[in-house]
Amino acid sequence: MTYNEFKNKLNQRIFGEDLNYEIVLNVLKNPKRYIGLFRITNAKTKLIQNITQSCEIKFGHFIEEILGEYIDEMGYERLDKNIGLDEEGNQLNADQIFRMIETNNNCNNNLKNRIFLIEQKIRDDHDSSKKRGQYLNLIKKIRSLKRKFPNDYIQTYMWFSDDSLKKNKKYYEEQAYNNTDERVGISIFYGRELFENFFQRIDVYEELISHLKKNKKERCKEILNIPDFDTSIEIKKALLKIKQKEPKLIKKLLSNESDFVELRKELFPTSQNLKGL
Numbered sequence: 707m708t709y710n711e712f713k714n715k716l717n718q719r720i721f722g723e724d725l726n727y728e729i730v731l732n733v734l735k736n737p738k739r740y741i742g743l744f745r746i747t748n749a750k751t752k753l754i755q756n757i758t759q760s761c762e763i764k765f766g767h768f769i770e771e772i773l774g775e776y777i778d779e780m781g782y783e784r785l786d787k788n789i790g791l792d793e794e795g796n797q798l799n800a801d802q803i804f805r806m807i808e809t810n811n812n813c814n815n816n817l818k819n820r821i822f823l824i825e826q827k828i829r830d831d832h833d834s835s836k837k838r839g840q841y842l843n844l845i846k847k848i849r850s851l852k853r854k855f856p857n858d859y860i861q862t863y864m865w866f867s868d869d870s871l872k873k874n875k876k877y878y879e880e881q882a883y884n885n886t887d888e889r890v891g892i893s894i895f896y897g898r899e900l901f902e903n904f905f906q907r908i909d910v911y912e913e914l915i916s917h918l919k920k921n922k923k924e925r926c927k928e929i930l931n932i933p934d935f936d937t938s939i940e941i942k943k944a945l946l947k948i949k950q951k952e953p954k955l956i957k958k959l960l961s962n963e964s965d966f967v968e969l970r971k972e973l974f975p976t977s978q979n980l981k982g983l
Contacts, residue, residue, distance in 0.1 A: 707775065712917040719768040720761055726933060729757060730944040733973070734955045737965040741972065749972040754930060766828050769867055770801050773826065776910050782822070783807045790850040798850050801826040805858075821851055821858045829868040830875060830896070837874040840864075841881050848890055861891045863904060869897025935973040942979045949983055956983050 722728075733740060733753065740749035747755070777784060782804040789798050802824035825844055832840065844864060851860050864878060875894065882892040895903065901911035933940040949956045959966050960983060974980055 707772075707779070707913065707917070709917050709920055712772070713921060715772065716768055716921060719771065720764045724947075726940045726944040727947050728760075729753070729932070730935075730941060731948055731952070731955070732756065733969070734948065734959055737969045741965060741968045749969065750932070753932060757932065758930065762828075766826075769828065770826050772914065773824070774802060776914070777802060777804055780905060780907055780910065781807055785821070789847060790854055792846040792850065798847050800824075800847060803851075819858050820861050821855050823847060823851060823860065823862045824900070825862070825864050827864070827866050829871045830866045830878075831871045831873050837877055841878065844892075848892075852889065859889055859891070861893075863893050863895055863900060865895045865900045867897065869899075872896060935979065936976055937978050945979060945983060959983075 733749075739756070740752050745752065774784060783806070784802070784804045787800045787803060789800050789803060792798055800823055802822075804822050805820065825840075825847070827840070841864075844862065848860055848862055864882075866872075875896070878894045882894055885892050893904075898908065898911045902908050935941050945956065959970070960980065970977065970980070
């Protein structure tokens with residue numbers, strides 16, 4: 707994958723063409739997140755916090771998408787991420803699920819009847835309750851795959867792409883070690899370990915890291931800039947788009963409801979962008 711391809715995919719996934727629309731839509735759907743006496747920050751500051759959190763979540767999804775494309779390039783067949791229901795009837799989705807393509811020169815008899823599951827996280831920095839929940843969720847997916855592929859061996863990997871944090875490594879490795887199912891394998895990998903020990907394609911990992919470093923360097927001087935809600939053309943366009951798609955939200959924004967009255971005072975003090983709505 708070239709750097710330009712990587713960069714374009716990242717920009718589209720994180721920022722996209724409708725970022726301003728998403729920002730305004732979120733504010734109008736959740737006004738209480740940005741107003742009130744029991745918030746030390748004003749609406750604009752809270753908005754910046756939410757946007758940065760959203761970008762971090764989207765970045766995790768981006769890394770998931772990129773790994774999927776690399777899996778294709780490395781000669782595997784990706785399978786449907788919808789892997790069934792858990793015992794409570796909740797939908798289960800895999801981050802990566804695939805098998806070897808039998809025509810692949812690297813495919814040997816030991817790999818033909820294997821289903822590979824990768825559950826991705828950016829970093830291992832979760833608290834005790836979340837780490838237990840994540841491992842329990844992994845087990846649910848393994849059980850579902852066993853039902854879906856009863857004749858295949860299920861090889862599972864928990865992969866943390868950022869290897870600088872390994873807060874719960876001992877816990878995850880102990881849980882994996884206690885696995886007694888002879889038809890299931892569970893491994894915990896950080897950073898390059900997945901590409902070194904499983905894919906045996908360290909060149910792919912090095913390419914990923916090279917692209918990330920280059921992009922980080924290009925962005926090092928960037929400061930998050932949110933268009934002015936009250937006067938900017940970008941926000942006006944977003945408001946008009948919302949009016950077309952969800953007119954009830956615009957009616958609420960212009961209403962006498964206390965939450966929206968306070969929201970207008972903070973984000974639309976002159977009401978310039980509200981004219982004509």
